[in-house]
C-alpha cells in the first residue's frame with residue numbers, strides 16, 4: 001500500500017516471466033470479452049491467472065478477480081483496462097458517512113454504478129432528479145435521424161455511449177460518411193446526467209470550428225437515444241497508436257502530437273471551457289496516415305471554468321477519504337462541506353480518469369490547470385512509455401498523484417533532452433498555480449519551433465484583473481518584481497501584449513474586449529469570461545503600458561517555481577525597498593492582504609523592527625498573497 005511507481009509499457013510484469021506473443025494476448029483478450037458478455041459472474045482468483053489483464057503492461061487498477069469495465073472499442077488491437085472516468089468513490093463514501101449510512105470499503109472495486117455516482121457529483125436529490133422520478137428527457141432536438149442518415153457498424157464504445165459509422169442520405173453533406181455517438185436515454189437517470197448530455201452537445205457545437213476539435217454536424221433524438229452526428233475520424237484513438245508503438249515516441253513525434261493537443265486546449269480554455277477528461281482515448285486521428293491530424297473528442301465531462309472562487313475541503317473531510325498527511329497540512333480556507341453548505345448542494349465534481357487526474361481535483365476546486373496536468377501525464381507517457389503515477393487500486397493511484405514525484409532518472413530519461421524534461425516537469429507541477437498554461441506550453445522552447453503561432457492566453461485576463469483590483473501597495477510590489485522577470489518570460493509577455501493589439505504603446509479595456517471577441521464562440525459567451533471583463537472596468541479610464549502590463553500579467557507562482565527565484569526576488573526586493581519607501585503597520589499590511597486580526601502575529605515577522613518596512617521574507621510572501629491559515633478571511637487572488 002502506498003507504493004508509487006511508474007510502469008514500463010514495453011516490459012514484463014514483475015509477476016510474469018514471459019511476455020506472451022501479441023496473438024496470444026489477442027486470443028486471451030477475445031475469450032475474456034466473450035466470457036464477460038455471456039456471464040456476469042465475477043471472476044474467481046483462479047480465473048484471473050489467465051486473465052489477459054494480468055499480462056497487460058497497463059496494470060489493471062482493479063483488485064484481483066474484479067472484472068474491468070466492459071466498455072471496449074471493437075477493432076482495437078490491444079485493449080488494456082483503463083478505469084472508468086469517475087473517481088468519485090471517496091467523496092460519495094464520505095457523504096454517506098455524513099448522512100449516517102455505513103461506509104463502503106475504501107479500496108473496493110471502482111464503482112461501475114454510474115447512476116449512483118453520477119459523474120462524481122452528489123446532490124442529485126437537490127436538483128430534482130431522482131431515480132425513477134419523472135424526468136424530462138426531451139431535449140428539443142430534431143426527431144428524424146433515420147430519415148437523414150443510414151446507420152452502419154459500430155466504430156467505438158465508451159461508458160456513456162457507442163459510436164457508429166453512418167452515411168448522410170440528404171442535406172448539405174449528402175453521401176458523406178460520418179460518426180454518430182448514440183447516447184442511451186435509459187442511462188440518464190438524474191437531472192444532472194441529462195444536463196451533462198445537453199452541455200456535451202452544446203460545447204461540441206460551439207467549439208466545432210477549430211482545426212483540432214472534432215467537427216459537429218447535427219443532433220437528433222428519439223424516445224430512446226440521442227444521436228450526435230459528427231466528423232468521422234478514421235485513424236483511431238491516440239491510445240491505440242501509443243500501444244502499437246510500445247509507448248515510446250521519438251521527441252519529434254511527441255512534439256507533433258503535443259502541439260495539436262495544446263492548441264486545441266489553449267483554444268477551449270480561452271473559451272472558458274475545461275475538458276476534464278483529457279486522456280489518449282479521447283484524441284482521435286482523422287486518418288490512418290502517420291501524419292494525420294489529431295482531434296479532441298468527448299466533452300461529456302466538460303464544464304465551464306470557475307475562475308478565482310475556489311472552494312475548499314477541510315482536512316478532516318480529506319483525512320477520512322484520502323488518508324494523506326500532505327493534504328491536511330496543505331489545506332487552507334473554508335471547507336465547503338463543513339462551512340455551512342448543506343450536503344445536497346453540488347460538490348465540486350471529482351471527475352477524470354484516475355491516471356490523468358490532477359492533485360487539486362482530489363483536494364479542492366480546480367479549473368483549466370487540471371487539463372494541463374492531464375496533458376503532462378500524456379507527455380510523460382509519450383516520451384518514456386510509462387505512466388508517471390501508478391497504483392493497483394484507485395486510491396493507490398490517487399495517493400501517488402498527491403505524493404509521488406515522477407521518475408525522470410531511469411531509462412529512457414537519460415537519453416531524452418533536458419528541455420523536453422523541463423517541459424514535462426512544468427506541466428506536472430503539483431501546485432496548479434505553478435503549472436504552465438496551454439498557451440505558455442506552446443511557447444516553451446521545446447515546442448516553440450513546431451508551433452504554428454502564439455495563442456492568446458486567457459490566464460493573462462485573470463492576472464490583469466487581480467492586478468488592477470489590487471491595493472496600490474501590492475501593485476508597487478508587483479512593479480518591482482516585473483523589473484526582475486527573466487528574458488524567457490518577457491518574450492512570452494511581449495507576445496501576449498502584441499496579441500492584445502496595443503494602441504499608442506498601451507492597452508485599454510477595449511483592447512482586452514476586442515481581442516476576446518475576435519476568438520469568441522457561443523461557449524465563451526456562457527462562460528465566466530464576460531464576468532472577468534466586467535471586473536476589469538477600472539481599466540476603462542487608464543492605459544497599461546508594456547512595463548505595467550508585465551507587472552500585471554506576470555505570475556508570481558510560476559516565477560517562484562523557477563530555479564532562479566531567489567535571485568529574482570532579491571533583485572525585486574531591492575527595487576521595492578527603494579521605491580516602496582513608506583513604513584507600514586501590521587494593521588495596514590493585514591488590510592492590504594484582506595486578512596483579519598488573527599494574522600497579526602504572523603505578519604509581525606514580515607516587518608523590520610528597525611524601520612517598519614517589509615523585510616525580504618515578508619516581501620516574497622506578500623507577492624504571493626500568501627494565505628494565512630489562522631486568519632478569518634482569505635486574500636483575493
Ligand SMILES: Nc1ncnc2c1ncn2[C@@H]1O[C@H](COP(=O)(O)OP(=O)(O)OP(=O)(O)O)[C@@H](O)[C@H]1O
Nearest residue numbers: 156157158159160161163179231232233281298300
Ligand atoms: N467522431 C468520431 N469518429 C470516430 N470514432 C469516434 C468518434 N467519436 C467517438 N468515437 C469512438 O467512440 C469511442 C467512444 O466515444 P466517446 O469517448 O465520445 O464516448 P463516451 O461514452 O463518452 O466515452 P468515455 O467512456 O470515455 O466517457 C471513442 O473512444 C472512439 O473510439
Ligand SMILES: [Ca+2]
Nearest residue numbers: 114115118193
Ligand atoms: Ca448518471
Ligand SMILES: [Ca+2]
Nearest residue numbers: 073157158281
Ligand atoms: Ca473508449
Ligand SMILES: [Ca+2]
Nearest residue numbers: 158281282298
Ligand atoms: Ca471517451
Ligand SMILES: [Ca+2]
Nearest residue numbers: 160298300301
Ligand atoms: Ca465521455
